Amino acid sequence: MSTHVSLEPPRTGNPGRSQRYRSRKGPGKVTRGNFELYSWLFMRASGVLLVFLVLGHLFIMMVTDGGVEKIGFAFVAGRWASPWWQFWDLMQLWLAMIHGTNGMRTVINDYADKDRTRAILKGLLYTAAVLTVALGTLVIFTFDPSIKG
Amino acid sequence: MSTATVQEHVETSASGKAGIEMMTITVRIRRYNPEVDAAPHWVDYQVTADPTARILDSLHKIKWEQDGSLTFRRSCAHGVCGSDAMRINGKNRLACKALVKDLNPTKPITVEPIQGLPVLKDLVVDMEPFFQAYRDVKPFLIAHGNEPTRERIQSQKDRDRFDDTTKCILCAACTTSCPVFWADGQYFGPAAIVNAHRFIFDSRDDGANERLEILNDREGVWRCRTTFNCTEACPRGIQITQAIAEVKRALITRRVI
Numbered sequence: 471m472s473t474h475v476s477l478e479p480p481r482t483g484n485p486g487r488s489q490r491y492r493s494r495k496g497p498g499k500v501t502r503g504n505f506e507l508y509s510w511l512f513m514r515a516s517g518v519l520l521v522f523l524v525l526g527h528l529f530i531m532m533v534t535d536g537g538v539e540k541i542g543f544a545f546v547a548g549r550w551a552s553p554w555w556q557f558w559d560l561m562q563l564w565l566a567m568i569h570g571t572n573g574m575r576t577v578i579n580d581y582a583d584k585d586r587t588r589a590i591l592k593g594l595l596y597t598a599a600v601l602t603v604a605l606g607t608l609v610i611f612t613f614d615p616s617i618k619g
Numbered sequence: 620m621s622t623a624t625v626q627e628h629v630e631t632s633a634s635g636k637a638g639i640e641m642m643t644i645t646v647r648i649r650r651y652n653p654e655v656d657a658a659p660h661w662v663d664y665q666v667t668a669d670p671t672a673r674i675l676d677s678l679h680k681i682k683w684e685q686d687g688s689l690t691f692r693r694s695c696a697h698g699v700c701g702s703d704a705m706r707i708n709g710k711n712r713l714a715c716k717a718l719v720k721d722l723n724p725t726k727p728i729t730v731e732p733i734q735g736l737p738v739l740k741d742l743v744v745d746m747e748p749f750f751q752a753y754r755d756v757k758p759f760l761i762a763h764g765n766e767p768t769r770e771r772i773q774s775q776k777d778r779d780r781f782d783d784t785t786k787c788i789l790c791a792a793c794t795t796s797c798p799v800f801w802a803d804g805q806y807f808g809p810a811a812i813v814n815a816h817r818f819i820f821d822s823r824d825d826g827a828n829e830r831l832e833i834l835n836d837r838e839g840v841w842r843c844r845t846t847f848n849c850t851e852a853c854p855r856g857i858q859i860t861q862a863i864a865e866v867k868r869a870l871i872t873r874r875v876i
Contacts, residue, residue, distance in 0.1 A: 491748035491804040492755060492838075506841035507870055576842075580802040 509572055516565045523562045547615035556610055563606040571599040644668045644719060645727040646677050648689065651738050659738065663727060670720035674707055674728065678714060691742035698854060701790030705742055706731040711792040711852040733795035735804065749791045752807045756815035756833055761826030777822035784817040784862050786855040793849035793859050805838045809849035809859045812840055816862040819875055827875045831866070840866050 532538055549555040574595050582588040643665055651659035664681045675696055682689045693703040696715045703714040707730050708722050714730070722728045736744040762771070787810060794800050794808035815834055819827045834840045840863055849859040869875050 492751045492807075504835065506837055506839070507835060510841045510867070511871065580799060 513569060513572060516569045519561070520565055520569060523558065523565070527558070527562060543617075547613070550610065550613050551615070560607065560610050563610070564603060567599055567603045567606075571595060639669050639671075641667050641669055642719075642724060644677065644724040646674070646681060647727040647729045648678075648681070648741070649729070649731040650689070650741050651732075652688070652740060653738075661729075668719050668724070670718070670724060672719055673715050674717045674719060674722065674730065675703060675714035677719065677728075678730070690740045699788065701788030701854075704733050704790040704792040704795070704854070706733055706795075711796045713790060713792070713854045716854055733791055735795045735797075735801045736791070744795075746791060748804055749794055749808065749810065750789075752794070752811040753789065753814055756807065756811050756830055757826060758814045758818065760818065760821075760824055761829065762823065763825045771823045773822055780822070781817050781820040783857055784813045784820075786857050787813050787817070788855060789814075790854060792852040792854055793857075796848040796852035798846060798848065799842050799844060803838070803842070806842045807834065807836075807839055809843075809863065812843075812863050812866055813857060813859055816866055819866065819869065827869075831870050831873075831875075834866055835870055840870065843867075 531541060550559075575592065578588055578591045578595065582591055644667075646664045646666060647661050648664065649659050650656070650662045664685055666677045666680045666685075668677050668680070673696075675693060678689070678691055678693075682691075691703065691705070691714070693715065694700040696703070698713055698716045701713070704711060705714050706712075707714065707717050708728055711733055719728070730742065732738050732742045732744045736746065736748060738744050789810060791810060793813070794810045797806070797809055799806050800808045812834060815830045818824045819830050843860075843863050845860055845864070847860050849863075850857070850861075853859055
């Protein structure tokens with residue numbers, strides 16, 4: 471007989487986290503509404519769309535017309551002159567940001583134990599997401615190809 | 620070829636026990652006594668085992684011959700009652716269905732309590748949170764209208780619809796292999812969803828919408844990440860991830876087919 475020291479298994483024997491088990495009073499706070507359903511559906515749909523959008527984007531940027539060498543201010547300006555590429559980039563920005571933010575939201579829900587920690591992390595997450603989406607959208611629509619001195 | 624094997628067995632039977640080639644294995648058990656230990660720790664035991672015997676037999680041998688304080692659950696010992704789900708060599712299995720020869724007995728075989736539930740002692744965990752989730756999905760027949768005077772008739776086809784999920788023995792091997800449940804014990808867990816599925820898709824039951832609404836909860840089916848850990852862990856071979864996906868589909872289409 472000999473003893474070994476090893477890593478703690480997840481949660482087992484960790485009484486600090488047991489408070490988050492289901493309440494004995496049955497499903498007490500049932501969250502009505504279909505938010506999680508729509509969030510799940512959105513992840514599936516946006517995931518499929520992003521595969522085409524991002525792979526298409528990478529192909530245009532990296533492979534066609536001489537690869538990455540061509541990318542410059544003029545190239546971006548030329549692309550954004552067309553509403554089609556504006557729309558493409560806008561879709562990429564919005565879908566990727568909401569998809570990623572929603573994924574991070576579920577990770578926070580999983581691993582942040584205390585309500586306060588959750589609130590802080592989600593606050594930071596949503597602030598970052600909104601700022602990025604707003605800034606990106608602004609640039610796509612107000613981009614001015616003429617450089618003023 | 621078969622003759623040679625028989626010959627070998629006869630030879631070993633002269634020295635060994637009744638024609639079985641016994642081997643010495645090391646069982647490494649995660650021990651925890653809440654009255655003495657601050658934290659769980661591993662203890663190694665050497666036992667003589669028949670390679671075709673179950674790991675449960677080795678646990679019995681340890682308890683009966685080496686250390687009577689070793690604590691674990693088991694009832695039928697034949698894979699029916701679902702009492703002895705454990706994490707053996709890192710995978711959730713029933714100790715009464717895991718054969719020594721399938722567990723690489725040349726190395727120490729690790730035996731731990733199932734993960735994500737509070738450990739009471741050694742391999743015994745508090746199953747209450749698990750059963751609470753089970754009760755929350757109303758795992759009983761909900762039928763409206765007049766009581767039939769005879770049994771509730773069901774076609775073979777209707778019965779086949781949910782046949783797979785009737786096999787559940789509530790051993791908790793699936794729920795305690797689920798990473799979402801590890802992280803957040805409020806998640807219903809695969810076993811509760813499997814047992815909800817068993818009634819949602821039962822043609823005799825009228826409570827489908829009620830149960831679907833319960834599983835539409837923030838801690839319901841949408842927390843499933845389809846990691847397939849549950850399907851892999853199920854000792855009854857239930858296609859759990861598929862059952863969860865069927866509940867999701869029923870929620871989206873609002874139709875139970």
